[in-house]
Amino acid sequence: MIAESELQKLRELEREHLRLINLDPLQRGGVLSPEARKALDTWGDGYSVCDFCTGRLDLIRSPPICQFVYEILPKFLVVDVARVTNGAREGKFMVMHSICKPGDTIVIDKNAHYTTYVAAERVGLNLKIVPNSGYPEFRINPEDYAKAIEEVKTETGKVPSLTLLTHPDGNYGNLPDAKRVAGISHEHSVPFLLNAAYGIGRMPVSCKEVDCDFVVGSGHKSMASSGPVGVFGTKKEYEDIILRRSKYFKSKEVELLGCTARGATVITLIASFNSVLRRVGEWEREVESARWFSQEMEKLGFNQLGEKPHNHDLMFIESKRLFEISQKHPQRGYFLYEELKKRGIVGIKPGLTKSFKLSTYRLGRPDLEKVVDAFKDILGHF
Amino acid sequence: MIAESELQKLRELEREHLRLINLDPLQRGGVLSPEARKALDTWGDGYSVCDFCTGRLDLIRSPPICQFVYEILPKFLVVDVARVTNGAREGKFMVMHSICKPGDTIVIDKNAHYTTYVAAERVGLNLKIVPNSGYPEFRINPEDYAKAIEEVKTETGKVPSLTLLTHPDGNYGNLPDAKRVAGISHEHSVPFLLNAAYGIGRMPVSCKEVDCDFVVGSGHKSMASSGPVGVFGTKKEYEDIILRRSKYFKSKEVELLGCTARGATVITLIASFNSVLRRVGEWEREVESARWFSQEMEKLGFNQLGEKPHNHDLMFIESKRLFEISQKHPQRGYFLYEELKKRGIVGIKPGLTKSFKLSTYRLGRPDLEKVVDAFKDILGHF
Numbered sequence: 001m002i003a004e005s006e007l008q009k010l011r012e013l014e015r016e017h018l019r020l021i022n023l024d025p026l027q028r029g030g031v032l033s034p035e036a037r038k039a040l041d042t043w044g045d046g047y048s049v050c051d052f053c054t055g056r057l058d059l060i061r062s063p064p065i066c067q068f069v070y071e072i073l074p075k076f077l078v079v080d081v082a083r084v085t086n087g088a089r090e091g092k093f094m095v096m097h098s099i100c101k102p103g104d105t106i107v108i109d110k111n112a113h114y115t116t117y118v119a120a121e122r123v124g125l126n127l128k129i130v131p132n133s134g135y136p137e138f139r140i141n142p143e144d145y146a147k148a149i150e151e152v153k154t155e156t157g158k159v160p161s162l163t164l165l166t167h168p169d170g171n172y173g174n175l176p177d178a179k180r181v182a183g184i185s186h187e188h189s190v191p192f193l194l195n196a197a198y199g200i201g202r203m204p205v206s207c208k209e210v211d212c213d214f215v216v217g218s219g220h221k222s223m224a225s226s227g228p229v230g231v232f233g234t235k236k237e238y239e240d241i242i243l244r245r246s247k248y249f250k251s252k253e254v255e256l257l258g259c260t261a262r263g264a265t266v267i268t269l270i271a272s273f274n275s276v277l278r279r280v281g282e283w284e285r286e287v288e289s290a291r292w293f294s295q296e297m298e299k300l301g302f303n304q305l306g307e308k309p310h311n312h313d314l315m316f317i318e319s320k321r322l323f324e325i326s327q328k329h330p331q332r333g334y335f336l337y338e339e340l341k342k343r344g345i346v347g348i349k350p351g352l353t354k355s356f357k358l359s360t361y362r363l364g365r366p367d368l369e370k371v372v373d374a375f376k377d378i379l380g381h382f
Numbered sequence: 383m384i385a386e387s388e389l390q391k392l393r394e395l396e397r398e399h400l401r402l403i404n405l406d407p408l409q410r411g412g413v414l415s416p417e418a419r420k421a422l423d424t425w426g427d428g429y430s431v432c433d434f435c436t437g438r439l440d441l442i443r444s445p446p447i448c449q450f451v452y453e454i455l456p457k458f459l460v461v462d463v464a465r466v467t468n469g470a471r472e473g474k475f476m477v478m479h480s481i482c483k484p485g486d487t488i489v490i491d492k493n494a495h496y497t498t499y500v501a502a503e504r505v506g507l508n509l510k511i512v513p514n515s516g517y518p519e520f521r522i523n524p525e526d527y528a529k530a531i532e533e534v535k536t537e538t539g540k541v542p543s544l545t546l547l548t549h550p551d552g553n554y555g556n557l558p559d560a561k562r563v564a565g566i567s568h569e570h571s572v573p574f575l576l577n578a579a580y581g582i583g584r585m586p587v588s589c590k591e592v593d594c595d596f597v598v599g600s601g602h603k604s605m606a607s608s609g610p611v612g613v614f615g616t617k618k619e620y621e622d623i624i625l626r627r628s629k630y631f632k633s634k635e636v637e638l639l640g641c642t643a644r645g646a647t648v649i650t651l652i653a654s655f656n657s658v659l660r661r662v663g664e665w666e667r668e669v670e671s672a673r674w675f676s677q678e679m680e681k682l683g684f685n686q687l688g689e690k691p692h693n694h695d696l697m698f699i700e701s702k703r704l705f706e707i708s709q710k711h712p713q714r715g716y717f718l719y720e721e722l723k724k725r726g727i728v729g730i731k732p733g734l735t736k737s738f739k740l741s742t743y744r745l746g747r748p749d750l751e752k753v754v755d756a757f758k759d760i761l762g763h764f
Contacts, residue, residue, distance in 0.1 A: 013652070350434075
């Protein structure tokens, strides 16, 4: 029996963070547009997007999922073929599961998201990891992909079945030269997957320009959508492999298990697209904003790690001073979280002081000034 | 370049079906509770449920995902271990991918949902299909599972690696004897997966009583949740196989790719749970309602196929008369859709007349009377 006291908790779903300044990189790009919020209200019910299902999610014409997937998304990603997925991780698994065999080795960057590791593990793949340059910039050097591919050849007798680059990565917000990684991969006849979970929906990403074979993006991370949802793109030549059809049900794509983001998630992705397109056009302003913030923080004695000058809103901050304070504070590392919260700021992981990541994305100068002032205030306070 | 005319369509996301009587079996159980609707408004932003992430979705304490997954859900399903998934199909794939090897054979029922086929195909499995009894009841006889298992043994030299039963199935709404299928499976040392996508959240489902090894359910189909989301349950003895941890990231579960329904979908599942629990307690009334509807339709000359008397709200209706009308009607089969819509009723697939499925779930007597009257009216009109 489920006790009434247990059930009561499910009725208390207030969101404390709702009206605070949220620096969480996971969340900055996923804030819904007003259009998406309205769409949620209209289309929130279960499978409502399937009112006019003709057998597959991406073929539905009303709401215009079909148009979004077959016309708009390929143009947006500048890619031959696109689909909507349940997220970037699901997109990565789909690619690995289709073009790699268990026991194969793939090459990934040291800054890869944990889901890259887990997706590869789920397929049964071995990993060859391209190192980063270490402290303080943690850069990925594209030329190291050539070295890694050669090593895989020596060790296994064949080239890796995939290369993957995280662009930008989710720790430092570094943007390595993806085009060069694509070039090196193709020189060795290895297909190349670009993980742009923190890219697509924030900044311009052109698969054509990068010449990647596959791309994955994240709706909840960077496209103002309710989670979990993502986008996937592939070159035409891989369409029949990744999007192979079921032998039992001719219209169903096996790797997508027929349909993926069948509900509220896809409708927010579509509803937000106009505003996402607009904000991608404003990316330079976001980079300026991130650089301004980084400089202001450095003036306070913080170090911004990762590429400098920085090219993305996601950044990694190091602070000896906050760490020193935490060593003497009764709340230890949690003091920073509490002090920021008192000042209306959240999103830095509770407990962290020595180093933490944050994002400035779409916060705007007044809010970012509040954040800088808050840090200044906290430093002065102890 | 994306044309303005293309973008304009993404701004027109009105839902025509919103205030009509909707008979679509896919949708009846997914209508949001008022609590879920409110939660969507509060928690719709991207990854908002991860405000207090400590490394894994199901460990988040605020909102109470952890409590839901570890305390409430196991009690609700009467199962040792539970998780939230991206849907029933994803749950089925997860089980097959964990306990079967490519080339293995599994036994499924003839009434299985297409995603059972596609999930098995994605893993590379062969299928042995337990037939149904054919027209008019299409029943699954549990004893045929014994025969199927023996056939697999003869053909492959080993027992199948899994049996699966669809309970109820999505075409006829039949409820075969799941406990007996579990018993037969276990007599042959074969683990048994119960697909209760149309069961859990509508009717009482106890894994303990059925003695299934795994269960999957669907939030958007039957638990008043935004899609895509599902639930999964397993016996303790399979926990370490299905929910094995990553060797790279110790807290992450490989088959879940770390986290599954990370956003709006899981919050609606939780927010609706109180009302879902209540309605499961009212299941007998729903069965009565379905039987009443079936009888009224039969009085009009329709045949209700599948089990009779019927035990579920999902049913399959056959109509010679509507088919005859369609043969002479200028709109052909589409006339029924149009005629019903004129009368405020949707959810029967456009084009169908000869046979179609529908659900009476939670429509209530006044709306069901309207539906019966509409059919009567249409029959009288032509």
